[in-house]
Structure formats: C-alpha cells, structure tokens
Amino acid sequence: MIFHRFNVALLSFFILAVLVAAPAQAGSHEKGPVKDAIVLAAFGTSYPEALKSILNIRSKVEKAYPGVPVKLAFTSSIIRDIWHERQNDTAWQKENTGVPADILGVKGPLATIADLQDEGYKSIAVQSLHVFAGEEFSDLTQTMIGLRSIRALKAKSTPFKSLRLGRPALGMPGDVYPYTEDIAIAAKALKADVDAAKKMNAALVYMGHGNDFYSTGIYAEFQNAMQKAYNHPVFVACVEGYPSYDDMLETLKASGSKKVLLKPFMIVAGDHASNDMAGDEDDAWKVMLTKAGFDVTIDLTGLGCIDSWADIYVQHLKDATAQTHMLP
Template sequence: MQKKGLLVVSFGTSHLNTLEKTIVKIEEKLSETFPGYVLYRAFTSKMIIRILKERDGMEIFTVAQALKQMAEDGISEVIVQPTHILHGVENDRMIEDIRTKAQEFVSIKVGNPLLSSTEDYRKAVEEVAEEMDTGSAEKALIFMGHGTSHYTNSSYAALEYVFRDKGYEHVYVGTVEAYPSLETILPRLKAKGYKGVCLAPFMVVSGDHAANDMAGEEDSWKEMLLQEGFEVECILKGLGEYKGIQEIFAEHAKAAIRL
C-alpha cells in the first residue's frame, strides 16, 4: 500500500498571529480535503525560516528538506500545493526543488497557485467581494499586492480588470514592489473625487508588508494617502483567512491529482 503525503508550500511569515489565521487554516482545509495524506509544511523564504528558528525555536523545512524528510518517512505519493498568489519567482524555485527530488517518489503532483486561470481570477474576486465592503462613490477600496520582477506581475493589472468586469468600480489594485504602484493609482483616486480610502492586503498573510508598508506610521501607503487629504482605514486581513480562498487552493490540489 502506497503511503501518501501532502506538502503545503508557503512563502512564510514571521508574524505568528497571522500564520495561525492564514497558512495554518489553508493547511487545515487541505488536510480535511485529503484525509488519507500525511501533512508536511515548507516555506520558501530562508530568511523567515531563520527568524522563526532563532526567535521562536520553530523548525520549518525548505521545500528540498521537506521532500527529503517525506522520502525518509516512506512517502511514495506526493501532492505539493503552494499557497502562492502567482506563478512567480517563489513558485519557479519551488518547482525546481521538486524536480531535483522527483525521482525519489512513485508520483508527485503539483497544484497551481491562487491566480492561474481566468476562472481563478473570477472566483477570487467574488470571494473577496463577498466579505469586503467594495467601496462607493465616497470611498475606494485599494488592495496592496506584493509585486514581482517576474513577468507574471501583469496579473495584478488583470486582477483589477476583473474587479471592474464584475461591477466593482471602486476597487483598485496596486503593488508595494512593482507596477502598478500607489503613485500610479493616486491620480485616478483624485479624478474620481473620493473622500476616503480603505486599504487591505491582497496577500495570503497579513505580515510585514501589511503592517509596515501599508498601515505603518512612516513611509507607508496610509501616511501617503493621509498627506493627500484622504481619510484612511486599514484592514489587516490576509487572503488565507477567507474560506473561499482556502477552497480555491483545495480545488487546485484536487485538480493536480486528476492530471
């Protein structure tokens, strides 16, 4: 009888409160979806792995380490499900690590990140819109994405387009490290005459970027918008907290098995 394992791969977070609310909840959803599989966790950020070990005594595997452990534990059939938003740099590195270990297993299936098909965008938009106030003529909702140098960065512009296509005309999507930035969104906000803005992360976890770059007291989106005369509200809720988003990851893992 083949022993089955489920490896959930996340970028990671050093914020333990959001770890429990987001990554752990996605892992629990996946475990519930695959009850016969042994659950393993890996982070792709070695910096976060180091912080958690030095500060909290937590041992988190890299992808290569997790797969090595799974092989040693006698796992022969593997599902790998990333909690990444895009097929970006972190996902590419994960896939490369999987390739180096694939020969150690009878089968290894890899699920897609959150935004991988047109239907994924539509589902993600609807799930988020169901739980968030999507704005009004008085108040815009701006999501902060991470942004990437990878070509998949265009996904953020596509995401805003889908919000518009679904009728959410007061929702904007920017990134903290790429295009579109808040500076590119500001003229559009002013042209629309909004008085207020709500900021929320379009990231699996509400971690450093949300707490500091989005809602911090210095050099943050919140401060920039306040200086421009907007009333600002911040919602520190990662996508991993949304049950509908957890479900999309579970569906991607199920789809990987069928390939």
C-alpha cells in the same frame, strides 16, 4: 542565440505543464499501498499573529484529505531562519504561546519533501500558497522538476511514484486551467471585501507584494476583473513592480472616491501589511493616502483568513491530484 533562448523557455513551460498534470511514475514492482502526503508551500511569515492565515488553509486541506499528513514548508530562507532562532529562545516562546511546534522547525519545500520520502511517502502533492506564478512559484517548480527527474537503476528504487504541483491562486501558464478563469474565481472569492467598501462608500485598495524583476501585470488583470465584476472602484498596487503605488494613486484620484478601504493582497498580514501598508512612517501607504486627502480605513486580514480564498487552494490541490494523463 535568441532562437536558443526561446526554445529553452518553451521547453521549461512544457516541463511545467507535465509536472502539474502528470505523476512521476515508479516501477511496476512496487509492493504494498503507496503512502500519500501533502506539502503546503508558502512564502511564510515571521509574525506569529499572521500565521492564522496559513493555518486556516492547512485546516481546510486536512478536512478535505482526512488521514493524509499535511506538512508546511516556507519558501523564504530568511523567514525560516527567524523561526529556527526562536526554537531555542524559551523567553520568546513563553511570550508567544500557541505557535505550532512544526512552525519553529519549519523547512523549505525540498527538505520537507525529502523528509517525507525518507519516512516512506512516495506520492506527494505540493500545493503552492502563493498568489500568482511569480519568482517563488518559479523556484518551487524547478525544485519539483529536479525531483521528478530522479531515476534509479532498479525501477522499484525510484524515490517517488507521484509528484504533483498545485497552481497558485491566480493560476499559471497553460491551457488546462486557463489563468483567466482562475482570476474570475479569485475575484468572486473577494466579494465580501467589495460589499464592505460599498457600505463605507469607499474605494477598495489592495496592497500586493509584487516583484522588481518578474512580471506582475497579472495584478492589473485582477484589478480589471474586480472592477468589471462589481462595477466599483477597486485598485491593486504592489510594494515592488507594476502597478506601483503612484500608478494606483493616479487612477484612485480619477475615480472621485474620498474614502479608501485598504487591505493586503497577500496570504498573510505580516511585515509588509503591518508596516509598509498600515504603519506610521511617512512612506506607509496609510500615511501617504491620508496626506493625499483620503479618509483611510485599514483591514489587516490576510487572504488566507478568508475562507472563500483558502478554498481556492483546496480546489487547486484537488485539480493537481486528479490529473492522470500527460498533457499534449
């Protein structure tokens, strides 16, 4: 049984590598140019002001791919439901002007891809806007694998010519784009955060989302990369999973720092950043750190608003669309 599970896991990683690196080929009888489209798949946010992080990334992708439609998809069904309820809430819309119409009707990746295919787009690249290859990216991967497996009796009727998937910011398993190199690039992208903390003579503390049942050890690897790159106290902890707030607090105290610059290590500064991190409840990180004796400064800037971080997704999308061969 253990051997069987190992083989299943190994097969899943192999399929994932093929999915990221190679197109889903349609028949040779295809006539006319193949229409391209891009889908940006984010967890999403229900906070209108936090949308700017996602919209900043979309703007950069649109500039990199002029003339190619770029659609947004939210992987969280809970977030999608909230926006759908607001579609018919005229009072809410009057109080929250400036929200793009496509956000109110935002769909999941599967429905978004299906809509594009129905409109004649057969070459579709999906770029994950997740931080690391965790639960949400795993589910997105399985969706893409399922779509790529579709075949038709007539080759020309195969729904897709190419389906690509771009990796998250901190990379994914595989040797084509080693995730350790992606971590190093991500650390370089956040140099301005370290510079700001240094000016304040403060430790830099990031709150990540994490996951209770999916390994989040990559946060610890990213923390180590930041500390080595900048020789400054930088700490990353999660709302869920490892490293926890308590893990972070222990090492923060050992650093000797008295001040803290607290920022979200999330694409958007939404609910978790506003409440779990910067809220006024007793279990908010700002409150707990203050009670622990630290002078805390809050910066509610989502990663997507940082241009150097947003550029990572543009590059990963380019990497995905540039691959023309099957991996070994």
